[in-house]
Amino acid sequence: MAATIKDIAKKTGLGLATISKYLNGGNVLEENRLAIEEAIKELDFRVNEFARGLKTSKSKTIGVVIPELSNLFFTSIITIIEDILRQKGYGILVCDCRTDEKLEYEATEFLVNKMVDGIISMPVSKDGTHLKLPLSKGIPVVLIDRKVEGLNVDAVLVDNVSASEAAVEYLIDHGHREIGIICGPKDIFTSHQRQLGYTQAFVKKGMFPRQELIRYGEYTVESGYACFKELISQHKSLSALFVTNYELTLGAIIAINELGIKMPEQISVIGFDNMHLAKVVKPRLTIISQPIQEIAENVARIMLKRLLQERVDEAEIINLSTKLILGESVLEKSLE
């Protein structure tokens, strides 16, 4: 049915090996090159990737396992990675594991069976059990955003502790003492890190963080909305709020707006992730901005590096820092 390199060979009068060499970027006589190209066009020849894969054991496909496909932070990163990898001929096979460890394990095994050349994972599982299989098969793994302890694997991280610490310190420096924080799920790496930064900022300033001002939710809009309402109803004197993810921030903002609470007069807010939100909310939100582009580029770069070299040297751990982008949502509070 479809044309094969045999057809091209027949049509051009050249040998199989020559056609193959051409296809793989080898040197071929100018004259032959033209003949081959013409034949390819004419017969609408496309390399059969099954056959190629069978010989080379390469699928030119990268598996991606993420907790939620509906989380904007994740998809923003994936989009960029996909872009870069596609230009190098790689496709991405995406699996959403719904923040479920078992599904994450199954998805990873599924991808390995689908012969992916590499795996990009934003791990849910704490110990990275799901990565044992690909690693044992020599399939390169690059982690995003969440580190797995005791696993010598490339990772692109964001310094969440410092990010969080900087935000809270900034609030403290502006005279705030009753600072609430809305975190994601308790057992997620980044969530924990951000809470840690909150605590550290207080400690650093010689104060004690108050546990009752810490709220854990899901990384969703609803959760941000609900957490803030609960927090403010129990602590009317709250003077500042730090929200640790885009969706949570969105929810909190909606709640603040709706309750008619003036920002920053009545409450100062620092949000998370430099996306639509900060550009849109008035007064402009002060936010912790994660370097999405940089994260994606590093992940893609490291993955491509691993795909080329088989000699596996030391894992590359990139720790990117966030930026505190000043808006007008934090008020200087004079301490009386």
Place this chain on the structure above:
Amino acid sequence: MAATIKDIAKKTGLGLATISKYLNGGNVLEENRLAIEEAIKELDFRVNEFARGLKTSKSKTIGVVIPELSNLFFTSIITIIEDILRQKGYGILVCDCRTDEKLEYEATEFLVNKMVDGIISMPVSKDGTHLKLPLSKGIPVVLIDRKVEGLNVDAVLVDNVSASEAAVEYLIDHGHREIGIICGPKDIFTSHQRQLGYTQAFVKKGMFPRQELIRYGEYTVESGYACFKELISQHKSLSALFVTNYELTLGAIIAINELGIKMPEQISVIGFDNMHLAKVVKPRLTIISQPIQEIAENVARIMLKRLLQERVDEAEIINLSTKLILGESVLEKSLE
């Protein structure tokens, strides 16, 4: 290196054909079945999908081409589709074409070269040029959300005209006359449909829609925010607003909140897409809700159907209807 069926055959003393039969669900003596299963476990055997694909010409992979991976409506659908297809052994290869026709074309060709068994597309191109290639190769195509004229292809659509008409009619019935609408890009199918419904509602009621109350933007939060601000600044007397996509709605709500405009007292609002937003905003938003689950299920079902049967009969066009979900964001306005 890795075990092959030859190894399984050797280990069990059975023939190649028998192992293959077992792997593909054929009948095998109970005794042999156990032996094979043990050997598979022991050798950690996994079918080599390259070899299988070479013989069967099936990759068990579906290509997905979408305009934006950061659009929640799209990703919500994809998540569900992925879930269903994965259970049937299919993986999805995702390409984001950034609402660009040329990229869409390239992405589709890329997917065909990657030997996908089917393609799911939310088309950007009006005439569906990008689909010619897969169709000519007999690769099933299922369209989502946007129809392509003059192409006999399965599609799962939403009746956007009626949806929009219903929303606007509802507003008119509640006494509103100065009704603004914020649409997506002018040349996108759904955007056009929604604008059409707006116009039809007025015509049906014997009135004329006012062009100056129609705004076109991007399907983004910023755009919704900007469009609303512009609209309200030019039409202070606006009494109601219909926003035609999730991100746009989000932007508009933030703007309304920020301007201190009371909803629904000063402005009645109908939003789009039943996600976080409607659940969170107070007073509860009245919205047009698209049947995301149903869309995804239908797409997956049709795709699976096409993958099984080779006889291609008439294209299946599903037209799902939206629901108007009542909240408290629309005020009954007495006509004086």
Place this chain on the structure above:
DNA sequence: ACTATAAGGCGAAACGTTTCGCCCTCTATA
């Protein structure tokens, strides 16, 4: 003029499945 070297071309074998056509064995029926 002769040789060394480089550039390019070539076919055969191999990658690991599936499937076709054929085989054997066992049971049921005449």
Place this chain on the structure above:
DNA sequence: TATAGAGGGCGAAACGTTTCGCCTTATAGT
């Protein structure tokens, strides 16, 4: 007892590449 048919098993060929080792020709150096 003879025979048909079902159930299960088997090896060889084929799918379309890549790559190894070898061959031919052209060029450069002496």
